[in-house]
Amino acid sequence: MWHLHQFTLCPFSRKLRFLMAEKGIVYELVRESPWDARDEFLHLNPAGMTPVLVAEDGSPPLADSQAICEYFEETVDQFPLISGSAFARAEIRRLVAWFDQIVYRDVVAPLLNERMIKRIVSRTSPDAGALRDAMRKANTHMDYMDYLLDHHSWMAGGTMSLADVAAAAHISVADYLGGIDWEGHRPTKRWYAGIKSRPSFRPLLAERMEVVTPPKYYDQPDF
Template sequence: MWRLHHFTLCPFSRKVRFALAVKGVTHELLLERPWEKRAEFNALNPAGQTPVLQQGAMVLADSVAILEHFEETLDRTPLLGATPEARAETRRLVAWFDQKFYGEVGALLLGERMYKRTVLKGAPDGGIIRQAGRQADMHLDYIDFLLEQRAWLGGGQFGLADIAAAAHLSVADYLGGLEWDGHDPARTWYSAIKSRPTFRPLLAERLEGLPPPPHYDKLDF
């Protein structure tokens, strides 16, 4: 069986977990706190980052590499799209959330509301949190724009763009960084994601000492 080294609020771990569940790939979860820099974990991935997927001598690191591996080796439930154009658009949007959303929103919230509070035992910087909130609102505007033209983020079918976006948004939402009012298309889409049995286990998890807002796992927000 595959063994997935993950962290509860790592959006890249969540992306892999959601996609593997959709594809029906069974795996064992191993909790990793990357900031502890364990030698055994760093030997698996010299970057020292989650997620890492392992089966015997095979080690896959980086969420994009992991999911590309399963797209290439599993025929069932393709998530990239049926045409070269659809696959290019999916990859563009995955990169948007992995790089732009994470850099402008997720990393800031994780640093201030998770790492400072639970690891450093310090107080968050309100200015940085407000900055993340403003930038999150612009990203929700962009999601609204996409969904006014498409059934799903990448086009007509649910796929990896939706999985990546939901993974990043769920972490930001857990940390109280999203204001859903005024974003009806995004809210309706995310409610549909939250109702999926393959996504519900992620919403059920909690980080000790850091509870999410009351609406976090509710379908009606």
């Protein structure tokens, strides 16, 4: 049994949990607040980030969501998420990096900071300008997702891949935090309705952070 150190709204942990569920890998959750920078946690992962995955057999901990996803791609045959030609695999990994780095930096990280970290740590109000900026960038990035989904059924091609898993992880956190305006994004909305219906994704949508409440439609496949 794996022990997964994470917190409810960590997009990188959601990416890993979605992949593990699709592959049928069981795990137990360990609640971690990386912003507390516990010594024991920094010892598990010097980068100070969730997710970290610890095996019961004393193997060294696995850290970094992409390194762990690649680990399961290599060791578990079920439901491959980085498949196809070398070019197709490069396109999947390019999009995963785009979601994990660009969408996270522009949209998810500022939303988490303004609407969650500030409430928990400094107990200050969110900066309206930073929120507006994150939502404006979310809209631009969703235009790009619409463009991708106008060309094929899934983010990186004709089949579901790790790019969809990463996209769903980041979009779901931004949506929880009220950062997504779905108006005018039909292709992405249709794609996300399909994601929301998956049994592997529903447990993520059922979880709540004590201090922050999501919009009413957040866990509804029909929204």
